[in-house]
Amino acid sequence: MEYFSEHYVTILFTIIYVVGCLYIGWYFKKKASQGIEGYYVAKREIPGWVISLAFFSTSASTNTYIGQAGKSFEYGLSWAWMGFIWTFFCIISWQLLGPKMRFQTARLKSFTIPDYFHLRYKSNLAKSIRVLSAFIILFATLWYMVGIAKGCAHVLASVLDIPYEYGAFAIIAITCAYTIWGGMYSVLWTDAIQGIIMFFVAILMLAIPFMFVGGVENMMDIIGSTDHLTKTGEPMRSGLVTFGELVSFLYILGIGLAIGMKQISEPKNLIRFYSVNNAKSMRFAMIWTPVFLGISLVCVMGLGALVHGMASTDEAAYLIHNTDEVVGFMLDKFDNKLVSGICVAGLFAAGMSSLASVIIIVGTAFVKDIWHVAKPMPEGKIIPRTKWFMAIYCLFVYILTLYPMAGIVELTAFAGAVFAASFFPSIFGGLYLKWGTDLGAMASMIVGMVTNVVWRFVFRFNYEPLKDVHEIIPAFIIAMLTYILVSILSKSRKPDTEHLDLVFGN
Amino acid sequence: MDFLTLFPYIGILVLVVINTILVLNRKITVD
Numbered sequence: 124m125e126y127f128s129e130h131y132v133t134i135l136f137t138i139i140y141v142v143g144c145l146y147i148g149w150y151f152k153k154k155a156s157q158g159i160e161g162y163y164v165a166k167r168e169i170p171g172w173v174i175s176l177a178f179f180s181t182s183a184s185t186n187t188y189i190g191q192a193g194k195s196f197e198y199g200l201s202w203a204w205m206g207f208i209w210t211f212f213c214i215i216s217w218q219l220l221g222p223k224m225r226f227q228t229a230r231l232k233s234f235t236i237p238d239y240f241h242l243r244y245k246s247n248l249a250k251s252i253r254v255l256s257a258f259i260i261l262f263a264t265l266w267y268m269v270g271i272a273k274g275c276a277h278v279l280a281s282v283l284d285i286p287y288e289y290g291a292f293a294i295i296a297i298t299c300a301y302t303i304w305g306g307m308y309s310v311l312w313t314d315a316i317q318g319i320i321m322f323f324v325a326i327l328m329l330a331i332p333f334m335f336v337g338g339v340e341n342m343m344d345i346i347g348s349t350d351h352l353t354k355t356g357e358p359m360r361s362g363l364v365t366f367g368e369l370v371s372f373l374y375i376l377g378i379g380l381a382i383g384m385k386q387i388s389e390p391k392n393l394i395r396f397y398s399v400n401n402a403k404s405m406r407f408a409m410i411w412t413p414v415f416l417g418i419s420l421v422c423v424m425g426l427g428a429l430v431h432g433m434a435s436t437d438e439a440a441y442l443i444h445n446t447d448e449v450v451g452f453m454l455d456k457f458d459n460k461l462v463s464g465i466c467v468a469g470l471f472a473a474g475m476s477s478l479a480s481v482i483i484i485v486g487t488a489f490v491k492d493i494w495h496v497a498k499p500m501p502e503g504k505i506i507p508r509t510k511w512f513m514a515i516y517c518l519f520v521y522i523l524t525l526y527p528m529a530g531i532v533e534l535t536a537f538a539g540a541v542f543a544a545s546f547f548p549s550i551f552g553g554l555y556l557k558w559g560t561d562l563g564a565m566a567s568m569i570v571g572m573v574t575n576v577v578w579r580f581v582f583r584f585n586y587e588p589l590k591d592v593h594e595i596i597p598a599f600i601i602a603m604l605t606y607i608l609v610s611i612l613s614k615s616r617k618p619d620t621e622h623l624d625l626v627f628g629n
Numbered sequence: 630m631d632f633l634t635l636f637p638y639i640g641i642l643v644l645v646v647i648n649t650i651l652v653l654n655r656k657i658t659v660d
Contacts, residue, residue: 200634207637207644214648225659366633402657409652417641425638628658 130283132464137283140468141297143316144475148301148309155306162306162506163234163487164397167225169311171404171411176318177311177476178395178408179415182213182386183321184477185274186535188423188470192328193446196427197354198370199363200346206420208379209386213416216386216393217409223554224396225405227626234397235484236260236390236546237492243553243626244561245618250496252549252565257492259545259572260390263538264481265520270535272524274447275474281451282467291524294471298478299517303510310479311398317472322415324469328450329422331457332429345432351439363428377593381536384543384595388550390488391480426450433457486513537579537594544571544598548606556610557627560617563610571602 127134155162195202227233231242237260241253272291279290301309336342346363353359353369362368386392399405427449431439433456442449450470454463486509495505548567552559578594610617617623 201637203637203641205637207640210641210644214644218648218651222657222659229659364631364634366631399659402659405659406652406657409657410649413645413648417645421638421641 126284132460133282133467136464136468137471140320140471144297144301144313147313147316148304151305151308151312155304155308156506159234159491159502159505161308162509163483163491164394165307165311167229167398168400169398169404170400171407173311173315174395174399174404175408175412176322176415177314177480178213178392178412179419180314180318180321180472180476181391181395181480182209182416182477183419183473184271185278185470185474186270187420188321188325188328188473189274189278189447189450192423192426193449194427195425196430196442196446196449198375198428199359199365199368200425200428201366201368201370201372201375202428203421203424204372204375205379205382206417206424208376209383209420210413210417212383212386213413217412220387220393220550220554221396221399221409222402222405224393224550225399226628227554228397230625230628235487235492236393236550237488239553240549240564241492241496243618244549244559244564245622246561246616248561248565252561252568253492254496255565255568256546257488259541259568260488261485261516263541264485265523266534266538268478268481268520269523269527271474271478272520273527275471276524277447278451278467278470278474281448282454282463288525292521294474295478295517295521295524298475299482299514302479302482303513306506307394307398307483310483311395313479314476317476318415320469320472321476322419324466324472325419325422327462328426328453328466328469329429331453331462332426332432335457336432342429342432346428349431351431351434351436352443354443359431363431371591373591377591377595378536380599381540381543381593381595384547384599385539388543388547389539390484390542390546391477393550394480394484426453482513482517485516486510489516537575540593540595540598541572541575543595544575544602545569546571547599548603551603552606552610553626557623558610558614558617559606560610560613562613562616563606563608566609567602567606570605571598574598574601 160166191205228239233239233242237253237256240256241249272295275294276287276291279285280287301313333339333342336345348361349359349363351359399408427446430449430453433453434442442452454466489512490505490509545568549564552563575594575598578597583589583592583594
């Protein structure tokens with residue numbers, strides 16, 4: 124009984140939130156099962172405000188609200204440059220790719236990112252690009268999902284004392300259930316609700332440290348000069364508020380690009396463009412998505428630095444080595460049941476919205492872009508098989524979550540770099556360059572992957588000046604140049620004029 | 630707090646305003 128009297132607010136919010144998500148999934152069950160276009164891209168009939176919130180909630184996850192927010196405890200307020208880079212690429216994605224992608228994918232009847240490569244470049248080689256990109260998705264998504272499930276399970280363990288293995292199972296099973304039931308419809312509508320929760324929770328979380336110390340002026344006095352120690356044991360003094368003192372700008376730039384550029388290349392984000400219903404909605408989403416994302420990131424990216432104002436010297440000495448626990452520490456220290464309950468719902472929303480988005484991406488990639496390409500199946504079997512694969516993949520993720528390997532955060536950032544370098548040139552070229560060829564796309568995809576691996580595992584940590592240069596920078600530039608050069612050299616392979624007229628709407 | 634530390638907080642808001650002006654002044658085609 125004591126347990127319930129202590130946790131009843133958080134439990135109540137969590138139950139309302141979970142039941143709401145499951146209800147949305149159940150509500151769209153029948154509609155989503157009517158055809159592939161409905162299940163895969165919600166028939167391209169979703170209003171702009173839903174797409175906008177869904178793009179935001181898919182982009183930000185528990186990695187952001189717990190991991191990145193906590194990082195500024197170590198790196199100071201300069202860490203918000205991450206948010207700036209991120210917002211910049213959100214704008215680039217919507218301005219550069221959004222309308223064009225919606226236009227072309229509807230004309231080509233494309234339902235997934237891999238099948239866009241196939242339909243746009245139209246050749247046998249393009250079919251191989253489709254299969255290769257689907258395999259990249261299956262592999263890269265695994266680490267991302269394990270990282271998020273792990274983050275959510277730790278929240279449940281620290282706030283509600285639920286054992287890690289039960290918490291991880293609950294998070295994955297609930298998200299998997301509503302995604303399987305309602306397909307893209309339930310992913311988008313739950314994402315939108317979760318986006319609203321996340322937006323307000325970001326603002327609430329920013330307010331907590333200020334309320335605790337009694338205002339902005341007090342906070343600035345405390346963090347402006349502190350005797351808390353850095354990771355290496357030096358006093359921070361004014362490091363938290365001084366640019367480049369606790370972390371090099373080059374390091375922030377590398378991580379910022381690796382995570383920010385996911386928005387111009389990662390399928391879970393790009394698939395949002397497919398489902399917009401009309402030009403008016405597109406305009407709404409282009410304006411408001413950077414607003415939702417930008418304001419939320421302003422709130423969370425410097426949060427850790429502010430928590431120094433709430434921590435004693437001993438507490439800070441522990442947290443500096445465990446920055447993932449900074450947000451949990453903040454909620455414990457503030458000790459307000461209502462605030463904790465709301466914030467925990469926000470953290471679940473951040474995790475589950477990103478999980479659901481990638482679950483449907485892996486399901487569609489495996490069934491439609493690997494299995495169906497290798498051995499065509501009757502249309503009636505595509506949706507049931509997609510559902511089965513999503514369930515099996517989630518079970519596999521759960522097993523990996525029970526025994527997580529080290530360095531999962533680095534692996535996730537690395538996967539982001541692989542997407543940016545290997546997918547973006549082919550997408551950008553497909554949307555803008557009529558002379559882009561299948562060979563250019565295939566070459567850039569392989570070169571992007573290889574450069575990422577070689578830079579990270581051969582050069583980066585073996586040469587001191589290169590250690591802060593993230594692999595995304597050389598890999599992206601070389602992959603982009605490869606696309607252009609190989610396309611020019613193989614221009615006889617570009618699709619026929621009739622096909623290009625269909626794609627570009629001439 | 631020095632200018633470069635403060636910059637991203639202000640910069641994000643400036644980016645959003647510039648983006649809004651750009652979107653309102655461009656033609657959008659989705660079909």
